[in-house]
Amino acid sequence: MNDGLVKILDGNTFVVSDERGDIEASLTDPTGLFSFDTRFLSRWVLTLNGQRLNPLSVDDLQYFETRFFLVPGTGTVYIDAKLSVIRRRAVGNGFHEELTILNHDEKPVNLTTRVEAGSDFADLFEVKDALEKKGRYSTRVDDGKLLLGYVRDTFERATVVSASEPARVTRNGLSFRVEIEPHGEWTTDLDVAAVLPGLPGARGRPKYGRGSRRARPNMSESLEQWVEEAPRVECDWDSLRTTYRRSLVDLAALRFSPPVARGQSLPAAGLPWFMTMFGRDSIFTSLQALPFTPALAATTLRALGEWQGSRIDDFRDEDPGRILHEMRYGEMAAFEERPHSPYYGCADATPLYVVLLDEYERWTGDTKLVRELEFEARAALAWIDDYADLLGNGYIWYQRRNEETGLENQCWKDSWDSISYRDGRLPGFPRATCELQGYAYDAKVRGARLARIAWKDPELADRLESEAAALKRRFNRDFWVEDGGYFALALDTEGNQVDCLASNNGHLLWSGIVDKSKAASVASHLLGRRLFSGWGVRTLAEGEGRYNPIGYHVGTVWPFDNSFIAWGLRRYGFKDEAAQIAAGILDAAEFFDGRLPEAFGGYERILTKYPVQYPTACSPQAWSTGAPLLLLRTMLGLEPQGDHLVVDPALPQTLGHLEVLDIPGRWGRMDAFGRGRVQVESRRAHARRR
Amino acid sequence: MTDVVDQFFAELADRGREPLLERVTGSLRFELSDGGKTDRWFVEVEKGDVSVSRKSLAADCTLRAERKLFAGMVRGEVNAMAAVLRGALSVEGDLEHLLLFQRIFPGPPGARGPRRGRGRQKGRR
Numbered sequence: 040m041n042d043g044l045v046k047i048l049d050g051n052t053f054v055v056s057d058e059r060g061d062i063e064a065s066l067t068d069p070t071g072l073f074s075f076d077t078r079f080l081s082r083w084v085l086t087l088n089g090q091r092l093n094p095l096s097v098d099d100l101q102y103f104e105t106r107f108f109l110v111p112g113t114g115t116v117y118i119d120a121k122l123s124v125i126r127r128r129a130v131g132n133g134f135h136e137e138l139t140i141l142n143h144d145e146k147p148v149n150l151t152t153r154v155e156a157g158s159d160f161a162d163l164f165e166v167k168d169a170l171e172k173k174g175r176y177s178t179r180v181d182d183g184k185l186l187l188g189y190v191r192d193t194f195e196r197a198t199v200v201s202a203s204e205p206a207r208v209t210r211n212g213l214s215f216r217v218e219i220e221p222h223g224e225w226t227t228d229l230d231v232a233a234v235l236p237g238l239p240g241a242r243g244r245p246k247y248g249r250g251s252r253r254a255r256p257n258m259s260e261s262l263e264q265w266v267e268e269a270p271r272v273e274c275d276w277d278s279l280r281t282t283y284r285r286s287l288v289d290l291a292a293l294r295f296s297p298p299v300a301r302g303q304s305l306p307a308a309g310l311p312w313f314m315t316m317f318g319r320d321s322i323f324t325s326l327q328a329l330p331f332t333p334a335l336a337a338t339t340l341r342a343l344g345e346w347q348g349s350r351i352d353d354f355r356d357e358d359p360g361r362i363l364h365e366m367r368y369g370e371m372a373a374f375e376e377r378p379h380s381p382y383y384g385c386a387d388a389t390p391l392y393v394v395l396l397d398e399y400e401r402w403t404g405d406t407k408l409v410r411e412l413e414f415e416a417r418a419a420l421a422w423i424d425d426y427a428d429l430l431g432n433g434y435i436w437y438q439r440r441n442e443e444t445g446l447e448n449q450c451w452k453d454s455w456d457s458i459s460y461r462d463g464r465l466p467g468f469p470r471a472t473c474e475l476q477g478y479a480y481d482a483k484v485r486g487a488r489l490a491r492i493a494w495k496d497p498e499l500a501d502r503l504e505s506e507a508a509a510l511k512r513r514f515n516r517d518f519w520v521e522d523g524g525y526f527a528l529a530l531d532t533e534g535n536q537v538d539c540l541a542s543n544n545g546h547l548l549w550s551g552i553v554d555k556s557k558a559a560s561v562a563s564h565l566l567g568r569r570l571f572s573g574w575g576v577r578t579l580a581e582g583e584g585r586y587n588p589i590g591y592h593v594g595t596v597w598p599f600d601n602s603f604i605a606w607g608l609r610r611y612g613f614k615d616e617a618a619q620i621a622a623g624i625l626d627a628a629e630f631f632d633g634r635l636p637e638a639f640g641g642y643e644r645i646l647t648k649y650p651v652q653y654p655t656a657c658s659p660q661a662w663s664t665g666a667p668l669l670l671l672r673t674m675l676g677l678e679p680q681g682d683h684l685v686v687d688p689a690l691p692q693t694l695g696h697l698e699v700l701d702i703p704g705r706w707g708r709m710d711a712f713g714r715g716r717v718q719v720e721s722r723r724a725h726a727r728r729r
Numbered sequence: 730m731t732d733v734v735d736q737f738f739a740e741l742a743d744r745g746r747e748p749l750l751e752r753v754t755g756s757l758r759f760e761l762s763d764g765g766k767t768d769r770w771f772v773e774v775e776k777g778d779v780s781v782s783r784k785s786l787a788a789d790c791t792l793r794a795e796r797k798l799f800a801g802m803v804r805g806e807v808n809a810m811a812a813v814l815r816g817a818l819s820v821e822g823d824l825e826h827l828l829l830f831q832r833i834f835p836g837p838p839g840a841r842g843p844r845r846g847r848g849r850q851k852g853r854r
Contacts, residue, residue, distance in 0.1 A: 193816040237819035345828050349749065350805070350836030357836070358843060373814035380811040414751055429844050440841060469844070 044070065049103045049131040050295055051075060051307070051314040051368075052233065058094040060107040060126045060136075061085060066159065069166055069312075072134060072198075074233040076315070076369035078166065079133065079187075079198045082157035083231075085126070087111050087140070087150050092124055101262060102292035104129040122148065133198070133232040140226070142219040150219070154229065155212035156200050160189035162369035163312065164377055174370075178210045185213065194373055195236050203228040238368070265291045269331050270702045272671070275695030278629040282667050285633030289659040290328060294335075297366070303338040306665075309637070309657030316381070318343055318362045318388030319451060320661050322395050327602060327665030329402050330672050330702055336399045337408060343392060344415035348383050348422075353440040356384035356449075360422030362392045364446070378441055386427060386437040386449040386475050389419045390482035397485035400493070401679045404705030409493040417494075420486045420503065423479050429469045430532065433513055435479050438469035450475060451600075452543075452578065456585055457592035458529050461538050463584025466531040473526050474543045476514050477550030483507035484551065515554045524560040526553070540564060540580035542597075545604025548611050558611040565604060566616050573644025573720065574623045575601040581641075588641035595638040595653050598624050599662035602669035609673050614689035618717040621670040622691035628667060635663040671699060675711045682706055688713025734761065734796055737803040738770050741833075742781035749832045751777035757826055758788035763796040772830075790826035794818045805835035 046055050052074040056062050064070045064081040072080035085092060092109035099105050109124040121144040127137040142148050160172070174191025185200040185208050204227035206213040219225045265287070272283045295307035297316050306328070307313060308320035321343065325336035348361035355378045356364075367379035378384075393416055400409050409416070429436035439445035448457055450472045458472060459465050483503040490500040518526045520538050526547055527536035544561050547553050553561060564570055569580035575596040579586050587594045601624050608617040627650040628635050637660040640651035675697065676687030684706050690697055694715035701708040731739075741747070753774040761768050771784045798817055801807030809831040812818035820827055 194814075195816055237816040238813065345752075345825060349832035350834070351840045351842040352808070352836045353840045353842070354837070355808075368814055373811055373816075375808070375811050380808060380814060411752075414748075426843050438844065440843075 045097055045099075045105055045107075046310065047099075047103055047105050047128065047130045048292065048310060048314065052130055052132060052134075053310075053314065054128065054130050054134055056083070058097055058107070059085070059092050059109055060128065061091075064159070066161060067166065071158075071161075072130075072231060072233070073163065074133065075235055075238065076163040076367050076372070077196050077233075077235075078161040078163075079158055079196065079233040080156060080231060081159040081161065082155055084155040085109075085124070085138070086153045086155075087122065087124070089151070089153075095123075102288070103131065122150075133230070136229040136231070138227050138229055139224055140217065140219060141224045142222060145221045147221055147223075148219050150217040152215040152217050153212055154200075154214075156185060156187070156198075156231075157211060158187045158189070158198050160187075160196050160370075162371045163367070164369060164371045173374075180208045180210065183208055185210070191370065191374070194370055195234075196370075197234040197236075199230075199232040199234060201230050201232075262288065262291050265332075271698075271700040273696075273698040273700065276693075278633070279625060279667075279694070279697075282625065282628045282633035282635075283671070286664050286667050287331070289634060289664040290324075290332065290335075290661075293324075293659065293661050293664065297342050303341070304335065305338040305342055306335055306661045308662075309660040312657055313660075315368075316342060316346070316363070316366045318364050319385055319391065322362075322388060322391045323599060323603075324661040324665040326391075326395055326398060327599075327662065327669040329398060330677055330699075330704070331668050333399065333403050333703060336395060337403075337405070340392070340396055340399065340408065340412060343388070344412050346381055347415050347418060352383075354378050355380070355382055356440055356445050358383070358422060358426040360389065360418035360420075361426065362388040362419060364388065364449075377444055382445070384437075384439055384441065384446040384449050386435055386472075387451065387478055389422050389427070390435070390475070390478040392416070392419045393482040393486050393489075394478065397489055400489070402704045404682070406493045409489055413494050416486065416489060417499075420482060423482065424506075427479075430471075432534075433510060434471040434530065435475040436469035436471045437475075452541075452592035454591045456590075457578075458537060459539055459583070459585045459593075461583055466529065466537050469532060470529050470537075472529040472543065473514075473518050474546040474550070476510065476518070477547045477552040480507050480510050480514070480552040481550040483510065511552050511554070514552055515557065519557065523564075524557075525564045526557075526561070539583045539585075540569060541583075542570065542576045542578050542600050542604060545576060545600070545607045548607030549603050550607075551610060553611070555611070558613075562608055562611065562613045562616050565608070566619060571619075572596055572623075572641050574627045574639070574650050575620060576604050577641040578638075586641075589651070589653060591638070591653070594641040596627075596641055596650075597638045597663075598627070598635040598666035599637075599660075602666040602673070605670055605673040609676060609689075614676070614687075615717045617673050618689050618691045619719050621674045622693060622719040624666060624670060633667075634659055635666055636660070637663055671697075675699060675713050677702065677711060679704060684709045684711070686711040686713070689717055690715040691717050691719040693719060733800045733803050734768075738772075738781050741772070741779055745779060746777055747774075747779050747833060748777060750774050750779060750829065753777070753826060753829045755789040755823065755826050756786070757830055758786070758791045759799070760791065760793045761796040761799050762793070768796065774830075788822065790820065790822040790824070792818060792820055792827060802831070802834050805837050809834060 044055050054072050055070045062070050062083040071078040095108040107126040123141045125139045129135050177188040179186050187198040189196045206215050217225050293306050294304035296304045305321050306324040308317040321339045325339040343362050346363050348357040361383045363381040363383050364385035366381035371377040372379045427435040437449035484507045487500040487503040490496045520527050525540050528539045528541045529537035570576050579593040585593045605617040605620040630649050636652045637655045638653040674690050678685045690713045692715040697713045700710045757772045759770040771782050773780045802809050
């Protein structure tokens with residue numbers, strides 16, 4: 040890995056170490072063994088006769104398991120290369136490590152092997168913000184095991200370290216006296232268990248034992264099964280096959296099973312720091328992956344439904360019916376120093392929840408789940424009118440009530456400067472960003488359909504439909520920037536347009552809120568010079584006051600954003616334009632070996648020739664992983680219609696032939712084929728590295 | 730002497746049906762300790778139909794806490810899920826049941842709520 044760190048994970052347990060497999064963390068240093076947002080090991084250092092080891096190679100076996108090959112000595116000159124060391128580590132409820140030392144000499148060897156262990160029990164938030172601990176630490180040796188503990192009031196976390204071979208256990212580690220025959224080997228198992236008393240679903244011992252070959256990473260389903268059950272992609276373009284495979288494997292790694300999901304999984308937001316439930320990210324990723332792995336959507340809907348807000352709580356920005364933003368399990372959430380237990384401050388997840396429920400039913404025909412979640416879906420629909428309309432004028436507005444630790448911008452562009460006027464000024468609060476109104480419109484339209492087919496409530500359906508129609512009229516009047524021919528980014532409290540041109544216009548097409556007469560103008564902006572870089576649509580148009588090609592939400596290109604924009608373009612019949620965006624993003628994926636980053640620079644494609652990655656801590660990121668999946672759907676024009684799957688391909692000419700086989704849905708399994716016919720601006724050859 | 734905890738369970742029993750618990754089918758056992766004394770309640774829910782007793786039976790989800798803490802939850806002063814994370818409310822069995830059950834606890838007293846929502850309500854839904 041380019042940052043020199045090796046990361047493996049299982050659910051929300053992960054290990055970040057150096058290339059030797061060692062961990063030497065400081066408070067601000069993001070290495071260690073983490074589980075449920077707490078660091079359980081901050082020190083884990085292996086020595087032979089007091090010497091550190093030197094890495095030869097790292098073998099990333101699977102995302103939850105790795106192997107380190109080491110030799111004694113440091114630097115480039117080996118002091119003794121007649122020994123080699125293998126550490127094989129699998130993560131799961133802590134980790135299991137098989138430590139093997141090989142003697143390549145003709146003489147026997149005597150060694151003192153030592154593993155130092157320690158923990159600061161830092162909260163993930165503390166690692167980010169460098170805060171001090173308020174509880175007490177303990178260390179003791181009991182029955183040959185090393186017990187590291189942390190207690191603050193009723194909050195307890197512990198790490199138990201043990202070995203299969205006899206060891207001298209002290210308060211800061213384990214030592215072994217090792218004698219190895221000529222050409223012989225010595226091996227021990229090391230188990231590190233993360234203990235969280237009182238929290239169901241957190242077992243007190245590592246998941247793997249010696250020689251556990253049948254790995255069961257975070258789920259009951261193995262990686263092989265997961266890939267096998269997904270549709271197959273055949274095409275002439277090697278890179279697209281690689282990207283598809285990469286997406287499936289990364290999506291498997293991002294599966295997260297929250298304690299209430301009964302072992303079922305939903306997509307977490309990103310590796311390793313966002314391995315938790317996020318309303319927005321889990322919903323968007325589930326939507327992207329629907330044609331490929333529909334089970335993710337079902338779990339997302341169930342889990343988010345169970346955590347749905349039920350009361351007014353200003354600290355958590357919670358309202359009845361609101362879908363959560365982010366859930367955390369660490370000390371700071373526990374003591375309410377952070378509001379994430381869970382935190383509800385986002386304005387889009389609630390309408391999107393209804394959108395996902397409907398889209399899920401359209402694909403799978405699972406009306407049972409729609410009936411099961413009737414209460415939650417109705418509450419989500421009610422939230423739009425009863426709690427989100429802060430100015431009483433029929434729009435979703437957001438303003439945090441938790442001024443200290445809540446989120447200022449509660450839309451997907453959540454950085455401080457993402458919402459601005461053309462001249463760069465920032466509007467006050469509350470704010471009504473445009474895409475939120477689109478999601479609300481779509482939620483009402485889809486909610487009406489669900490009310491008819493599953494809840495047998497035609498009255499509600501009629502009401503939702505008339506509200507949706509009124510919202511659409513209002514929106515097309517109030518948000519339309521007459522002299523620009525696009526929709527404003529937001530409205531401010533005075534009713535003025537926050538008049539920047541931004542990628543949010545694509546989400547409006549996706550939601551269906553755009554008047555037909557305005558769609559062509561919107562589409563031409565999305566593919567126009569100011570927004571389209573050649574790779575994709577920029578978050579903010581060139582020429583706006585705050586435009587910056589490497590600004591997080593003010594000029595970079597987000598693959599996730601683009602996948603929904605492409606879907607929106609198709610919805611309004613702009614097939615060629617959708618194909619152009621798909622071609623650009625999939626070309627970019629080739630430069631990242633199939634793993635699209637969260638965002639890349641908004642520079643002109645002809646200028647840089649390759650996409651410049653925006654530096655972020657998390658990779659893979661769930662909704663970037665899902666982007667190629669949604670682009671496959673939009674290029675092939677896959678659309679459920681009744682019990683059938685309609686295929687209406689519009690592929691970029693550069694793609695050649697494309698087949699997606701065994702697409703699951705209410706029709707059973709179906710295949711889709713297409714051949715590239717759409718002329719796209721920049722040819723694939725142009726994007727190749729060589 | 731009855732306190733908010735007794736009152737809470739008595740009211741729950743009286744209501745018989747609780748729309749907020751429509752998703753729940755299963756049983757919860759509450760063990761609330763106060764000094765040396767532990768009181769038990771057994772709550773059975775069948776798609777929102779609630780019955781409360783003092784039977785000592787095994788449940789799908791057993792909750793243990795100090796009575797004082799539970800009284801805080803009933804008054805909306807203590808958040809149940811944060812209490813679980815803190816270890817102050819211990820859960821044995823199915824966390825899902827607690828998650829759905831805690832919907833009936835009110836929000837913090839004196840919460841402002843959204844600035845100007847129509848149909849704005851205080852406390853519980």
